[in-house]
Amino acid sequence: MEILLVVLMGLLYAAGIYMLFRRSMVKLLLGIMLLGNGTNILIFLLGRITKGKPPVIDEAAKVFTDIYADPIPQALILTAIVIGFGIQSFAIVLLKRVYVLINSDDLDDLNTPEDEDI
Template structure:
């Protein structure tokens, strides 16, 4: 299962980098979305994949049973998703404004600041 996840993450990273290297700013934002998802999946996978064992304490002994999922990694991902959501909302607004101001969606036309 982890091997499959690793491949999937690799594909996500590759796809996001490919999208970011395209000239259109819309594709750039799509690349950023894929990138943040790929990073979240890295945390999820590297903390260990467990299925069917929610991190709940035993009713009687008040201790966690052996082999439950690690709740901390999931808390980290939850935080990261929220942050990524905010940042991506900003970047969507940014490309909209940039398109209005610069009148193009071609990144090659946006190099006034590099001269």
């Protein structure tokens, strides 16, 4: 299971970096989204995958010696998903506004001034 997630993480990073090199603002945003999802899988893998072992310690036990699922990476991923969704929705609205003003989603059109004397 872990090797499948490692391969998926590598594919998400590769596709995200490829999309970042495109000239379209929409593809740039998609690349950032793919990189964020790849990072979420990386954090999930760093917390180790354990099946069926909740992080609950018995009241009588002083030290927990059994294998358990670490809740911290799961909480971090959940927070990252919520924050990422907010940033992505803001970026989509911002890209729509830029497209309305410029009538293009090409990044090179943002750098050229309207009054070109060429």
